[in-house]
Amino acid sequence: MQVDTNGFHCFKGLVKMLRQGDDLCYQAVKKEDAEKVQSMTKDEAMVYSYIEASGSEGIWTKTIKAKTNLHQSVVQRCLKNLEGKRYIKNIKSVKYPTRKIYMLYNLQPSIDVTGGPWFTDSELDTEFISSLLSIVFRFIASESLPSEDDKPIAPPPKHRKRKSSSKKSSSSSSSSKEKQVSYDQLSFPASYSKYPSLSDIHDFVQNSGITTVDLALSDIKALVDVLIYDGKIETIDDGMSYRVVLGATAENGADLGGDEDGSGGVAWDAYTEVPCGHCSIVDLCKTGGPVSAEECVYFDEWLIQ
Amino acid sequence: MSQFDDALLVLLLRDIYGPLVATVVDTLLKEGRLTLPLLARYSSLPSSAIQRALIPLIQLRFVLYWVPDDRPDSSPYYVAAPDRIYAALVRAGSFVSYVEDRFPDLPAAPTVVKNLLLYGHIRASDYLAAAADADQARDALTALLKCKLLTTLSRAEFSPDEDRYRAVFKQKLALIPRKTTVSETKREQAAEADAQQEWIKVMSVHDFPNDGLVLSDKKTKKSSSSKKRSRDYALSSSSSTADNMVVDESAILTLNHDKFVVLMRSQVLAALARRRIGSVTAAVYEQALECMEPKLFRCRNSTTATPVVTGLEILKHLDPHLDLGSSIAAPRRKRSSSKSSKSSKRTSSSVDSESESESDSGSGSSDSERSRKRRRRSRSRSSSHRKKRRKTAASSSSSSSGSESDDGSGDGDGSEDDKVKSSRFEHLGMHLALLCHNPALPFLKKLSSRGGGEYTIDFEVLMGAIQALEYDQLIARKQGAVACRLLRIIRSKGRIDEKQIAQIALLPVKDIRAHLTALHECGSLDLQEVPKGTDRAPSRTYYLWFHKPASAYALMTQQIVRTMTRCYARVVEERKKRPGIMSKLAREDVKRDEEGMLTAAEKEEVKRLRAAEEKMLAQISRLDRLVVIFRDCI
Incomplete structure (x- = not known):
């Protein structure tokens, strides 16, 4: 490109000057874009160029003002005009929810701005997350617990038992029948290696069509981590795969309702059963104090139960 | 022990032993060690009354005394022993019921425990002379001594441990000569090390298996009957001559609360294994713990290494x-599991045949009795979650049984028996592996493959994990699942900023703040401020949340003990509300014939009162389980 034609092209807006390291370079600009800029006033063009340069990150109005050295009202006017022509758009950032940030109309905001798949309209989509959590949990549960198709390595020895118990006292044969009811367990052996790994879970979520949002492996990891912190699943094989924690339920693993956990949970819940476990003024409670166990109405209710 | 624990003890003492005893103990707990004149001054009671109260207290070892060595004729110091008072008063009921469960064919055993709870300590011969059936009493004493629920008592144990240790230390220090070349600090350090070694010996003086037992005179009929009875408990004593041992009649006996805590801990562990893995594995675990039991003397300050148990021993x-076999699922596709089973088969088949025959002969009536009891227990505890699993287990077993019977029909009788035994050992190994491969809760630790696998328990790690788990569950129920999630995040990350917590928990910052504050209030979280500059402006400060387990657990224990106090205070109040009925119930003639002497309305009232009492006392003993986990287990 000839040097003498530079001024002309720059003026027409068809070539942009860029700096790459210490060298100055030129970049061709699309004709439509150039025409767009041509139709703007000088100030608008300047504002537009900064917004364009910010790319998918967007730019804060204060930064525009500082960079262009224009007056606040001028910048506001320019932004309003540009937005009206649908050249730029206002976006909300997750990091700075109060800032007014602009970017080119045709661009998608970057993950830094939107906050990734967990954010919808720059707010954490808790419902989406909790539904995904319960789906992932169910998947891990189904993969890490033996199903009805799984057979025990040795069947309950009905015919064998009869042979051996005939030698022993008659009471033992009757008790063996009892046992099959009372001892009920079906676990995978410790060497079982088919517990789902992170990529298995990822594949499951992607293929299940639950969500159209593209979830990266790291997003799935975040979900699984939350489940671990909820005490619903645990890692085994040095964190390579995941399995469900027994006693955790699909809906609310840590928040064990009375029915969910049955009699097994009651033995573990002696403290919160007593009214004191939930009492908010428990620190004031003492004999002769403003509240006391002797006059506690919650105790009355609890004793009647 | 905090002031809240003291409140519970004083309340219990006041109700059971009366206001005088309670005041004396209360004064000692508040003021520390006191001589009699000082005790009289602080409690504003006459010395003669205090002396009257001190006699039973010392007899029960609720109060210990100490006469300084260098001034033997000075008046002794009295020190309250809150741990012992707590153990004896709060755990009395569970102690008796545990002994009832464990020794179903020894009717005298619970009576022994009840009497010892009442009297503190008894000379064996005195007890036998007073007992209605001396033979039964002797059997009970022997059995209890063998499993270490009873222990002998020496005169020194009526003094506080701290003073006894100081005495040992002084003695050791005197043995090391003063030298100009050795500094005084070094000399003290050397004496400290010597004293600690000596102290371990002093502490473990009751730990040898035949403590309080003597070889029985085989000619008498009595001992032969006791020999037969005690056979089933021989497994809890490692000595080969254990069968011939009976209680030493000259021994002074007392209850061993330390051992009882060990047994309570075992129950907690087995219950957890049942919840986290399954009932069959839990039964295996229970057996493993039972095999270790003779070598586990106390939970805290344990001086002995954790015992090792082998697979064969458990089997x-x-x-x-x-x-065992029906509770392990076959892998869905054929995998390398056959490799491990081959190797274990090789070792087991030869050794196993003899061990099995031994177990056959060894299992007497009481063994099956106990197992039946255990079964009953496990059934009552099984949760609805299990019920679901039961369905799957039942259906799968029914579907598989048909095919399996075809396979089995080809085998000859003799070879089948061997096969059953070896496969049983193999299945046992699988259950033990399940217990070992549990990264969150390492129930067992495999040391080597000798003797069918050597296993031990790292109690410190395991109990730490259980404490954390238990704490999380309490927090989850008290503050909600979200708070529990946050707590776990903070625990795993150390010190962490609010924003990062929100990011990890996938929750909005504004939602978690309330939970964090609530956790801060109840003492499970602390906040650290790290200013970015010198001005310490709140906007330019990092706020890092962190969790201190020890203090959090201590605070939780305090809350639990306070709850126990309130429960008991309410029991006392319920009785106080009904003075008429209480005085009537206290009458001798009414005691003899409650049915006849009370009116219908009174009976109704008594029923209501007893129901309330029962509920509260049951709750106290369940709360005590939590105290065991948080305070007494490690």
């Missing part, structure tokens, strides 16, 4: 009717 004592 030998395991309930022979326990069906």
Whole structure:
């Protein structure tokens, strides 16, 4: 490109000057874009160029003002005009929810701005997350617990038992029948290696069509981590795969309702059963104090139960 | 022990032993060690009354005394022993019921425990002379001594441990000569090390297996009957001559609360294994713990290494009717599992045949009795979650049984028996592996493959994990699942900023703040401020949340003990509300014939009162389980 034609092209807006390291370079600009800029006033063009340069990150109005050295009202006017022509758009950032940030109309905001798949309209989509959590949990549960198709390595020895118990006292044969009811367990052996790994879970979520949002492996990891912190699943094989924690339920693993956990949970819940476990003024409670166990109405209710 | 624990003890003492005793103990707990004149001054009671109260207190070892060595004729110091008072008063009921469960064919055993709870300590011969059936009493004493629930008592144990240790230290220090070349600090350090070694010996003086037992005179009929009875408990004593041992009549006996805590801990562990893995594995675990039991003397300040138990040992004592194989699922596709089974088969088949025959002969009536009891227990505890699993287990077993019977029909009788035994050992190994491969809760630790696998328990790690788990569950129920999630995040990350917590928890910052504050209030979280500059402006400060387990657990224990106090205070109040009925119930003639002497309305009232009492006392003993986990287990 000839040097003498530079001024002309720059003026027409068809070539942009860029700096790459210490060298100055030129970049061709699309004709439509150039025409767009041509139709703007000088100030608008300047504002537009900064917004364009910010790319998918967007730019804060204060930064525009500082960079262009224009007056606040001028910048506001320019932004309003540009937005009206649908050249730029206002976006909300997750990091700075109060800032007014602009970017080119045709661009998608970057993950830094939107906050990734967990954010919808720059707010954490808790419902989406909790539904995904319960789906992932169910998947891990189904993969890490033996199903009805799984057979025990040795069947309950009905015919064998009869042979051996005939030698022993008659009471033992009757008790063996009892046992099959009372001892009920079906676990995978410790060497079982088919517990789902992170990529298995990822594949499951992607293929299940639950969500159209593209979830990266790291997003799935975040979900699984939350489940671990909820005490619903645990890692085994040095964190390579995941399995469900027994006693955790699909809906609310840590928040064990009375029915969910049955009699097994009651033995573990002696403290919160007593009214004191939930009492908010428990620190004031003492004999002769403003509240006391002797006059506690919650105790009355609890004793009647 | 905090002031809240003290409140519970004083309340219990006041109700059981009366206001005088309670005041004396209360003064000692508040003021520390006191001589009699000082005790009289602080409690504003006459010395003669205090002396009257001190006699039973010392007899029960609720109050210990100490006469300084260098001034033997000075008046002794009295020190309250809150741990012992707590153990004796709060755990009395569970102690008796545990002994009832464990020794179903020894009716005298619970009576022994009850009497010892009442009297503190008894000379064996005195007890036998007073007992209605001396033979039964002797059997009970022997059995209890063998499993270490009873222990002998020496005169020194009426003094506080701290003073006894100081005495040992002084003695050791005197043995090391003063030198100009050795500094005084070094000399003290050397004496400290010597004293600690000596102290371990002093502490473990009751730990040898035949403590309080003597070889029985075989000619008498009595001992032969006791020999037969005690056979089933021989497994809890490592000595080969244990069968011939009976209680030493000259021994002074007392209850061993330390050992009882060990047994309570075992129950907690087995219950957890049942919840986290399954009932069959839990039964195996229970057996493993039972095999270790003779070598576990106390939970805290344990001086001995954790015992090792082998797979064969567990198999030998395991309930022979326990069906091990049907609870392990076959892998869905054929995998490398055959490799491991081959190697274990090789080692087991030869050794196993003899161990099995031994277990057959060894399992007497009481063994099956106990296992039946255990079964009952496990059934009552099984949760609805299990019920679901039961369905799957039942259906899968029914579907598989048909095909399996075809396979089995080809085998000859003799070879099948061997096969059953070896496969049983193999299945046991699988259950033990399940217990080992549990990264969150390492129930067992495998040391080597000798003797069918050597296993031990790292109690410190395991109990730490259980404490954390238990704490999380309490927090989850008290503050909600979200708070529990946050707590776990903070625990795993150390010190962490609010924003990062929100990011990890996938929750909005504004939602978690309330939970964090609530956790801060109840003492499970602390906040650290790190200013970015010198001005310490709140906007330019990092706020890092962190969790201190020890203090959090201590605060939780305090809350639990306070709750126990309130429960008991309410029991006292419920009685106080009904003075008429209480005075009537206290009458001798009414005691003899409650049915006849009370009116219908009174009976109704008594029923209501007893129901309330029962509920509160049951709750107290369940709360005590939590105290065991948080305070007494490690």
